[in-house]
Amino acid sequence: MGNILRSRDKPLLNENSPLIGSEAKSKLKWFNLRNVLLFITLLLCILIILYGVFLIIFNKPTKTPTSRLISVATINNDYFDKCSPPVTCDPKAKYRTVNGSCNNLLNPNWGAALTPFYRYMDPVFSDGISVFRVQSDGSPLPNARTLTLTMFQDTLKICDHQNNELLVPWGQFITHDVAFSPVRSVNSSFPAALDHCEDKNPPIECEAVIRLSPDDPVYGKKNLTILKFMRLITAPAYNCTLVPATVLNTNTHYIDSSNVYGSDSDVANELRLFSGGQLLYNTIGKQEYCPQDPTKVVKKGNQTQVTIAFLAGDVNVNQNLGIALFQNLFLRFHNYLANKLQAEHPSWTDETIYQETRRIVAAVTQIITYDSFLPIILGEKYINEYGLNDETNYDPTLIASMAQEMTSGAFRLLHNIIPAQFNYMSENYTTYEVEEPSKSFLRPDTLIGNVDGFIRGLTETPGREPQPSYNNLISNIVIELPTINTTGFDLLSYDIQRGRDVGLPPYTKIRSLCGLPQAKSFDDLSDYIPSEKINQLKQFYSTVDDIDYYVGILLEDKVTGSMFGPTGSCVIADSFYRFRNGDRFFYDVKDQPGSFTSDQIQSLKKITLSHIICATSEIERIQKDTFRLIDHIRLMKLKPKCETYTINLSAW
Numbered sequence: 001m002g003n004i005l006r007s008r009d010k011p012l013l014n015e016n017s018p019l020i021g022s023e024a025k026s027k028l029k030w031f032n033l034r035n036v037l038l039f040i041t042l043l044l045c046i047l048i049i050l051y052g053v054f055l056i057i058f059n060k061p062t063k064t065p066t067s068r069l070i071s072v073a074t075i076n077n078d079y080f081d082k083c084s085p086p087v088t089c090d091p092k093a094k095y096r097t098v099n100g101s102c103n104n105l106l107n108p109n110w111g112a113a114l115t116p117f118y119r120y121m122d123p124v125f126s127d128g129i130s131v132f133r134v135q136s137d138g139s140p141l142p143n144a145r146t147l148t149l150t151m152f153q154d155t156l157k158i159c160d161h162q163n164n165e166l167l168v169p170w171g172q173f174i175t176h177d178v179a180f181s182p183v184r185s186v187n188s189s190f191p192a193a194l195d196h197c198e199d200k201n202p203p204i205e206c207e208a209v210i211r212l213s214p215d216d217p218v219y220g221k222k223n224l225t226i227l228k229f230m231r232l233i234t235a236p237a238y239n240c241t242l243v244p245a246t247v248l249n250t251n252t253h254y255i256d257s258s259n260v261y262g263s264d265s266d267v268a269n270e271l272r273l274f275s276g277g278q279l280l281y282n283t284i285g286k287q288e289y290c291p292q293d294p295t296k297v298v299k300k301g302n303q304t305q306v307t308i309a310f311l312a313g314d315v316n317v318n319q320n321l322g323i324a325l326f327q328n329l330f331l332r333f334h335n336y337l338a339n340k341l342q343a344e345h346p347s348w349t350d351e352t353i354y355q356e357t358r359r360i361v362a363a364v365t366q367i368i369t370y371d372s373f374l375p376i377i378l379g380e381k382y383i384n385e386y387g388l389n390d391e392t393n394y395d396p397t398l399i400a401s402m403a404q405e406m407t408s409g410a411f412r413l414l415h416n417i418i419p420a421q422f423n424y425m426s427e428n429y430t431t432y433e434v435e436e437p438s439k440s441f442l443r444p445d446t447l448i449g450n451v452d453g454f455i456r457g458l459t460e461t462p463g464r465e466p467q468p469s470y471n472n473l474i475s476n477i478v479i480e481l482p483t484i485n486t487t488g489f490d491l492l493s494y495d496i497q498r499g500r501d502v503g504l505p506p507y508t509k510i511r512s513l514c515g516l517p518q519a520k521s522f523d524d525l526s527d528y529i530p531s532e533k534i535n536q537l538k539q540f541y542s543t544v545d546d547i548d549y550y551v552g553i554l555l556e557d558k559v560t561g562s563m564f565g566p567t568g569s570c571v572i573a574d575s576f577y578r579f580r581n582g583d584r585f586f587y588d589v590k591d592q593p594g595s596f597t598s599d600q601i602q603s604l605k606k607i608t609l610s611h612i613i614c615a616t617s618e619i620e621r622i623q624k625d626t627f628r629l630i631d632h633i634r635l636m637k638l639k640p641k642c643e644t645y646t647i648n649l650s651a652w
């Protein structure tokens, strides 16, 4: 200490010197004390900084989510205990299996195709087995179409000024990666039995159809009396007698691009070219498209009418133009990457190129979903609370399976942003054709030759603001296809009815599970549901505990930054937490046979949806934040040219 004093503030006199008076002595003591304090503070600061550096270098803190949804269901193991087929796994395998088995080495069937959806709560059926839930007073639940017409009409018509329409097909593309719940129709989409629902003794298939009132504003005029809603296929169809009714997911539950490659080996092989690692494709006008599905050639009268029906890893590829677009772009993306890998590694076999490409495609799909899509739909609060943008912390005790409350409930909430129209735009951004999604239902024909125009339209058109209604055109579809008699389809009514079909618990139960205060009366819902809607609910339901889960989550006010209310957000956030941390092959999981190197991860992280669009289309420019709406007139500089989006695979 003395040294410090001397070197910094050399004293002219010794403090014991008689020449120094008592005042001066006490000043000198204070001076010394101050320096001691200064020294200690300095030392402390250095220690704190060193500790921080130590933490950063040696002990990266692993964040755990602050709020997780804890399942209280008792039936989640039933299928695995009673029906699961035996599987032998190769723990050293570098690539995912086609059907998703062996991802979890302790429970090899977890997350595999043809295994049940996970449950946060046990299902509720009035007979405990499969019959629709009834209200507390014994009356049936309100008619789903009546609820739609009374409570969820498209009144706001507000555009989302931040995001474009591309969010919708991406959301649907991810959905089709992680779920498919087939309905009970064997060879045709609308079995003949449903034409007899007005008979005196209607067939069992009519048990869940949605009755229509003669004065229905849309279907009344068409003299339709029912919406031909069919129940989902349950476990006995796969030789597994489980009670209560259990639905199996026919796609893999992981975000693994099974919608591109298939969820079983036969489909996967059918889609491969078996040369250069490529997927089978159909060339039309010099462009690659998904192959034509030979089983979907439509007969009109005596004539065979060949409409476009693509074949892909997911059977819903043709459902609407948006999903058909992404299925085609990802087929092209696979082949683009496979060509690049083959050029860089001429000695690689077809199998190696195919598997490496498949692995990259799945990784990029995860990155786009977690880095670009989820922050927009869930917002910062849920991303942070559930650690969705943290490094993956693989947990073999976590089941990554899609939840029933998610697939038949919360994730459908984005049906409320489906636009009323799709625009095809030319190079100078003028619309040259408009398509209603409902008119191209199961007929993606107009996509041929229009991929670029469609991408421009999707990226240049504002999305629909999330709201408690669907656009009128997706909720009032009248389907007239040669294969199908005229029939109606109301997506919102279907979503409500589907929740009942799979026995989802009522809204208040899942709301409480998500940590919201228990609602003992209708008025307790006023924290998140507007009072006029609560008044309408009182007219339809006998008690607050009867309200359908889907009805409740669609009515909830949005949480700031999220496109959903608190219950919907919590189910969606937890599902994406499990999809990530329960997947051993997730792109940034370390020390596994399938792990990417850190250089490879760096390269993968640079690939955005805009890179994919540029690699697979002939559009000229695109914004970096692909889902954001950019005014091309004022902000053209925010839409860089496609040649600036390069994909570098030198780390392979």
Ligand code: HEM
Pocket (backbone or CB within 6 Å): 167, 168, 169, 170, 171, 172, 175, 179, 180, 181, 182, 319, 320, 322, 406, 407, 408, 411, 412, 414, 415, 418, 437, 491, 494, 495, 498
């Ligand atoms: C034009 C766009 C879309 C159309 C026409 C559409 C249509 C449909 C239809 C017809 C069903 C089956 C309904 C049933 O019978 O239960 C369905 C299911 C579903 N949709 Fe959409 N959808 C679209 C976009 C989206 C988006 C953007 C999301 C979410 C991000 C989404 C999530 C779901 C989910 C989770 C299911 C259940 C999947 C299953 O379990 O098989 N959909 N959709």
